[in-house]
Amino acid sequence: MIVVHHLEASRSQRVLWLLEELGIPYEVKRYARDAKTLLAPEELRRVHPLGKSPLVTDGDVTLAESGAIIEYLVETYGAGRLLPRAGTPERRRYTYWLHYAEGSAMPPLLLKLVFTKMKQGPVPFFVRPVVRGIADKVLTTFVEPQLALHLDWMESELGKSTWFAGEELTAADIQMSFPVEAAVARGGGDRPRLRAFVARVHERPAYQRALEKGGPFEILG
Ligand SMILES: N[C@@H](CCC(=O)N[C@@H](CS)C(=O)NCC(=O)O)C(=O)O
Helix, strand or coil: CEEEEEECCCCCHHHHHHHHHHCCCEEEEEECCCCCCCCCCHHHHHCCCCCCCCEEEECCEEEECHHHHHHHHHHHHCCCCCCCCCCCHHHHHHHHHHHHHHHHHHHHHHHHHHHHHHHHCCCCCCCHHHHHHHHHHHHHHHHHHHHHHHHHHHHHHCCCCCCCCCCCCCHHHHHHHHHHHHHHHHHHCCCHHHHHHHHHHHHCHHHHHHHHHHCCCCCCC
């Protein structure tokens, strides 16, 4: 039996959505975030030393890293679904977006979250202007321009086809759904194709079933 070790409101939601799209039976083990730090509980480190979500166990196989988990599930149980045929342009785009999501799209989104929190965070009043000044500088000179570059790239690519790899939904869209949702939540919502992508994702019955299984999902932003 496949077990998804699911941290609330996390990237793990994608794995539930994928399993629902494929119609594969699975069990969800839910983990709550620490109320203060928002980090995963210690318990998740018993499944994998990094204790990051998603984690999947399939019999005696333990899988970490969402892209690797998605590849494993699609290759092992997909029977060709959600995966463009090898050697096609769609397959090349599929591979690109599957890696791009965590490798390139998430870092500036994470930096935006961290430096925005730093600006709002509790610090002694006498260093507050310095901390805010540094955070603002990093945000305006580095993070925001990098983020805009990536969001414009995703927006322009979604002008070429309905989904990231082509006209059909693939597992790469499932992997891309998290950065795109995070982008819209963190100020990139003025891009109509990104917004329409999120709306298309939310309409899917499998996505809605995954939400019921995983519990409330809100992008931390
Ligand atoms: N690149 C990894 C990122 C894993 C990751 O950072 N997951 C977050 C959830 S969105 C997490 O576990 N955060 C809690 C923590 O770091 O303790 C993946 O895609 O699996």
